[in-house]
Amino acid sequence: MSDSLPEDSFSGIIKVLKLTSGEEIIGLVSEASPEKYSIKLPARLDTFYSRDQNGELLEYVKLTNYLSNIKGYEISIPRDVVIYIGSPHVELEKMFETYIIAMQQDPKVVV
16 A cells, blocks of 8 residues: 555545535545535546447546545545535446555556
């Protein structure tokens, strides 16, 4: 594991949050209070669209490190900047689990 990540296990519930800035992030919500959410290893969801050879619209999602400049990769977000919070689809949850593994091996890979 990288020296820049905490040595304790990552725990929490995987959630997707839409922020008032328009960004969507996914992370381990480890604590929720009336004032804030504590989120470990948040990743920004970058969404791209393209058409295949049949003209069907395809959606691509890329996860990037939301906190590349924050030690410990954990933040608290005030509830008033969150538009919604929900559980990810199974495919997105699997992507996030792969993201966690990549972050543990080398956080610079997912910037």
